[in-house]
Amino acid sequence: MVVEQKIAEVIETSNSEFLAECYDLDNVPALGSMVRTKGKGCQIYGIVYVSATHSIEPGRRIAARGKAATSEADVFKANPQLAKLLCSDFKALVVGHSQDKAIYQYLPPSPASIYSFVYACSPVEVKQFTQSLNFLNLMIESRSTVAPDEVIAAFLRYASLTHPVPEEFLVKAGKELAWTLSNDMRRLDSILKRL
Amino acid sequence: MTENEKMNTKLGTVISGSLTQGVHVKLDPARSVEDVTVGRYVAIQGEKKRFFGMITDISLEAVDPRAMVMPPDISVPLIAKVVSGTTTYGKLSVLPMLTISGVAGDTEGPQPAKTVPPHFARVELASQSDVQRVFGKEDKQRFYVGTPLDMETRICLDMVELVKRSNGVFGKSGTGKTFLTRLLLIGMLQKSRTTSLIFDMHNEYGWEGTSEKDHKVKGLKQLFPGKVAVFSLDEKYDQRRKVKSDFVVKIGxxxxxxxxxxxxxxxxxxxxxxxxxxxxxxxxxxxxxxxxxxxxxxxxxxxxxxxxxxxxxxxxxxxxxxxxxxxRFKFLVPHAPENTVTTILEYISHGKSVVLQFGGYDDIAAYVLVANLLTRRIYDRYREMVDIAISADSKKPDQLVITIEEAHRFLNPEISSQTIFGKIAREMRKYNVTMLVIDQRPSGIDEEVMSQLGTKITCLLDNEKDVDTVLTGVSGKSELKSVLSKLDSKQQALIFGHALPMPVVVKVREYGSADSYKELGPSSPGDSTRKTDGLDDLWG
Amino acid sequence: MTLDITQVYSQIEAMAGDLKSHQSDYAQKLELAQTTLKSIPPHQDRLKKKIEDARATWLVAGLKEEISLHRAAVPCPDDFMVVASDGSHIDVDRHHSTRLFLLNIGLVELQYGSKPDAELLSLPTLYFGDEMQAIRSGDGKQALIEGQLLGIKRGVEECRGLADRVCGGETDLPVVGLIDGSLIMWGLVGQRYDDFIVEQLLDEGLLKQFDRFYELNGKRKAVIASYISFPRSADVVNALRLQICPYDPVDCDNKNCKGKFEGRGCDVVGGVLDRAVFAGMLSDGERSAVFSSRSSIIERYGVHQVCFFYLKLEEEVARVEVPLWVADNNKLLDLVHAVIVDQCHKGFGYPVSLSEAHEQAVVTGADREQFWDLVDRVMQEGSLAVQQSLKQRSKKTKWL
Structure with missing residues (x-):
């Protein structure tokens, strides 16, 4: 059995999303990838919608340091403290949860627990979760992300690869989107063009 | 049926409709509008009944009218696949025509539909068994004419039932009327005791005729040498074609x-x-x-x-x-050596069908003259025979079917009341004489005659008046109209009327290949009692 | 109504004009100071003796190296460490019923070279109760720690944190410990603190930490140094005054210039700061000669007697202070010099380790408020009465 590698920890949480700080600087899950964490009595699934690397102190500006360096790695070598003063984190949109092996594609009763570990979902998990696509609603309706369409498209591209015929999956997902966005052709079009 | 197969046959779901105008069916997203065609049979599974109907129209709909103003970019294959069935979808108009037993074990045959299936009822392509339940199996009375569009099931016509009334074969020029007629004649020969008198203006029925592709197809005489006699008006033509006719017709x-x-x-x-x-x-x-x-x-x-x-x-x-x-007509002589009418009747009374070839006289004047002249006399004699049989309480003569082409020449409104053909169409059913009229301009035929035709078999018609005339008095006329005008110009026909429980579009069965002749001879599937004919040696 | 800035404006203008009038005067003085410095002969025995014998009003630097020396930094070792410490505090609040204070020590350990690494720590300690908040003598005297004394206490704790960190390390890499400010406990100078206080804070406090560094040198190079940005000291200029002074031996107050504030012979360089003198004499990265501090308190420092040199950086001249045992060891001195130049370079002019230590230590106004709120809340939860002075309340709430 493969020991799962935790990648981050929940540091801000609400019913609909959570913020997780990565253990490794600059090693954030990809936009649109699927992560899992724990809530009260359930596993919570989220989709990464924004990730960032920034100073751990609000208001402290990061200065460029590489003018004299020959490579980007040298910057960290010459300034070892940077790794401790910067952090990478990401926000994930909650898209469903599982309890006793059953997957529910709607918000869990309670938010992800603070400080709970976050794991990247395996392709098998993603495939299982995406057997049904009701959760796309949650993503479309989300107001938290500035570019929900990018996130949806990124996620679908990523999820499609876990299915035996990615093309088929994309069509199925596209149709699901089309139902929801039947009154917004332009948006539908823009998402589909990114698939 | 496995889930997968179910998916394969599912067409869509009922979304609205009425009994008179038919129900509307939203096409399943998995189906392309291009895969369904007008005229196809569908079965709709209601709660208690199974409905059998036909696709009469196909339309494109959009959930959001704005999609029409800003069409999605379907040059991207994915987008094209996605929008079909979601943002845009196909809508079928289906005319439910019959209810076929919905409950297993129900032996009641197809009944005209008196209601519509409920909302969201599942619509699927009619299965082989659905079609068979409606049109029956090929047997000793039923003759296989063709298959429904996109199906393998054989559609059969009850030939015995068919010949009891006058029938019509219509279609604009070049759509295969002759071909169809030839098949029907074969069907009559094969499946009923009917004899035919065919006024063969263009020499297409007796001996080899040419199909549209210019290769020769066998004539009736070749397929049924014992049951068919070829009469000719033109010896010279026979000599050129190197055939020997059974009788050379001269008219005094x-x-x-x-x-x-x-x-x-x-x-x-x-x-x-x-x-x-x-x-x-x-x-x-x-x-x-x-x-x-x-x-x-x-x-x-x-x-x-x-x-x-x-x-x-x-x-x-x-x-x-x-x-x-x-x-100018050489077959006209001051006095004919033999009475043609008598000879024809003699053949017919022996169960032989007669093909009268006009040879070189493919002139409408010759045709009208001869057909009219002979028919009138044969009619008189037949009527006599029937009257005698009735009074003697003996067996009536076998059904006689007279086939005429260019029917509007005989049956147009101005003269139909005076001609023998009008008379036959109107009343001769009881004297066992019916007609098979063939025409490309059915609008030229008297309405009253048209309404008397039992079964109409029509190929593509594109003249509005012709279409209207053919469909006069049929229920679901407007729906059938769209079907009719969209038929392929070859090998497709809409058949409706007396001999069928509901209108059907068929792809006419193949005729002309070596294989096809195996089933088109005197014995055929379902034909267990092959008639033997004592007259064979007379002309052998 | 708060400060009326329009009324201040004219005064600021007057000030600027006054400064301007002194400008050329100052430039003259500076030039003279530099000329004087350069004129001192290499052996400088006379000046040395004059400094030793002088009874001057001013704090005069002791000469250890040739006064005009300037030396570029050697390269840093391949692998080395810098540990820096800084502190801040929340002082006793007279208006608050509970007497307590908080020290927050920020520590930064940076490792450079083949295995770069960093450790950033913030170590807050709450001091409460009599025992923790007072300095006691063996014979029953005690002084409460607050105000200026707390500042001194903080300095000691910064240094203790630094020593703890460096001595706790398991590596043998060369290490430079840095603190912000001076190694000299100026707070104790000139104040009449009881001897037990000085003893506790300096002898038993700060110098004990220096000892730990000193002892470490058995197994690895370990240096403690302090960094003073924008120094206002004039020790070296004061030595120049002695050079200029016509009297020998010098005895300003008692004999030569008794009661004079102006017009003394040495005033021709008066008002010039050391950093100004060296700004014109050193190139980037160069250090000045090492001097020793002759402050009265230094007598107690023993082996840790504070020495210093000035360092020319791109933007300023800083003062670096080291104990005598560093100043006397060329290798250690070079190490300090090289590392601080490198640190300043990485920190955009100020040692990066110190600025990070400051970031770790800093207690903002908001932090302060949050701290007191938390204290109040916990006390209330423990059913302990909390009283606030009415003055404190009135500051929080502005009545109309």
Whole structure:
């Protein structure tokens, strides 16, 4: 059995999303990838919608340091403290949860627990979760992300690869989107063009 | 049926509709509108009943009308796949025609639909068994004419039932009327005791005819040598084609009656006065001698006769021109050695069908003259035979089907009431004579005659008036209209009427290949009692 | 109504004008100071003796190296460490019923070279109760720690944190410990603190930490140094005054210039700061000669006697202070010099380790408020009465 590698920890949480700080600087899950964490009595699934690397102190500006360096790695070598003063984190949109092996594609009763570990979902998990696509609603309706369409498209591209015929999956997902966005052709079009 | 197969046959779901206008079906996203065609059969599974109907229209719909203003970019294959069935979808109009037993074990046959299936009922392509339940299996009475569109199931016509009424084969030129007719004639020969008299204007039925692709197809005589006789009006034609006809038809002047001239009025360009003059001449010289005598008058250049009988000079000249045209026909002789009518009837009474080939005389005037003249006499004799049989309480003669082409020449509203064909269409069912009329302009045929036709088999028609005429009095006319006008120009026909529980579009069965002849001969599937014919050796 | 800035404006203008009038005067003085410095002969024995014998009003630098020396930094070792410490505090609040204070020590350990690494720590300690908040003598005297004394206490704790960190390490890499400010406990100078206080804070406090560094040198190079940005000291200029002073031996107050504030011979360089003198004499990265501090308190420092040199950086001249045992060891001195130049370079002019230590230590106004709120809340939860002075309340709430 493969020991799962935790990648981050929940540091801000609400019913609909959570913020997780990565253990490794600059090693954030990809936009649109699927992560899992724990809530009260359930596993919570989220989709990464924004990730960032920034100073751990609000208001402290990061200065460029590489003018004299020959490579980007040298910057960290010459300034070892940077790794401790910067952090990478990401926000994930909650898209469903599982309890006793059953997957529910709607918000869990309670938010992800603070400080709970976050794991990247395996392709098998993603495939299982995406057997049904009701959760796309949650993503479309989300107001938290500035570019929900990018996130949806990124996620679908990523999820499609876990299915035996990615093309088929994309069509199925596209149709699901089309139902929801039947009154917004332009948006539908823009998402589909990114698939 | 496995889930997968179910998915494969599912077409869509009922979303609205009415009994009179048909139900609307939203096409399943997995289906492309391009895969469904008008005229296809569908089965709709209601809660208690299974409905059987036909696709009569296909339309495109959009959930959001804005999609029409800003069409999605379907050059991206994914987008094209996604929007179909979601943002945009196909809508089918389905006319539910019958209810077929919904409950297993229900043996009740198909009934006309008196209600519609409920909302969201599942619509699927009709299965083989659905179609069979409606149209029956091929058997000793049922003749396989073709398959429904996109299906393998055989659609069969009950030939015995079919010939009890006059029928029509329509379709614009080049759509395969002849081909269909030939098949129907074969069906009659194979599946019923019917005999046929075929006025074969273009020499297409008896011997080899040419199919549209120019390769030769066998004629009736070749397929049913024992049951078919070929009569010919033109020996020279027979010699050129190197065939030997069973009988060479000659018609004597003494056989042409004024009624025949009336029929020829338009083809010979006779004036009404000229036709009146014929009656006058017949009264004077007698029905059997008027033509010979008149021709003699013309030959002698006698001008007083006309004046004496108040026939204007113009009229006289008009008549002269008409009769001169008749004289070109070599089959007309002053006196025929054998009576053709009698010979035909003799064959027919022995169960032999007669194909009368016109040979080189593929002239409408010859056709009208001969068909009319012979039919009238045969009709009289047949009627006599039937009357005798009724009074003697003995067996009536077998059903006789007279096949005529260019039917509007005989059955147009102006003359149909006077011609023998109009009469047959209207009343001769009881005398066991019916017609198979073939025409490309059905609008030229008297409405009353049309309404008397039991079953109509029509290929593509594109003239609005023709379509209207053919469909007069059929329920679901407007829906059938769209079906009819969208038929392929080859090998497809809409069949509706008496011999079928519901209208059907068929892809006409193949005819002309070596394989096809195996099933088109005297014995065929379902034909267990092959009739043996004692007359074979007479003409052998 | 708060400060009326329009009224201040004219005064600021007056000030600027006054400064301007002194400008050329100052430039003259500076030039003279530099000329004087350069004129001192290499052996400088006379000046040395004059400094030793002088009874001057001013704090005069002790000469250890040739006064005009300037030396570029050697390269840093391949692998080395810098540990820096800084502190801040929340002082006793007279208006608050509970007497307590908080020290927050920020520590930064940076490792450079083949295995770069960093450790950033913030170590807050709450001091409460009599024992923790007072300095006691063996014979029953005690002084409460607050105000200025707390500042001194903080300095000691910064240094203790630094020593703890460096001595706790398991590596043998050369290490430079840095603190912000001076190694000299100026707070104790001039104040009449009881001897037990000085003893506790300096002898038993700060110098004990220096000892730990000193002892470490058995197994690895370990240096403690302090960094003073924008120094206002004039020790070296004061030595120049002695050079200029016509009297020998010098005895300003008692004999030569008794009661004079102006017009003394040495005033020709008066008002010039050391950093100004060296700004013109050193190139980037160069250090000045090492001097020793002759402050009265230094007598107690023993082996840790504070020495210093000035360092020219791109933007300023800083003062670096080291104990005598560093100043006397060329290798250690070079190490300090090299590392601080490198640190300043990485920190955009100020040692990066110190600025990070400051970031770790800093207690903002908001932090302060949050701290007191938390204290109040916990006390209330423990059913302990909390009293606030009315003055404190009135500051929080502005009545109309």
């Amino acid at each position: 002047y003494d056989e042409i009656e004024p009624e025949d001239m009336q029929m020829l009025r338009s083809v010979l360009n006779l004036t009404d006065l000229a036709v009146q003059a014929v009656y006058e001449l017949a009264r004077y010289f007698g029905d059997d001698k008027w033509l010979q005598s008149t021709l003699d008058l013309f030959d002698s250049g006698d001008k007083e006769f006309a004046g004496k009988h108040n026939i204007a000079e113009g009229t006289w000249k008009n008549l002269l021109r008409g009769l001169q045209m008749l004289q």
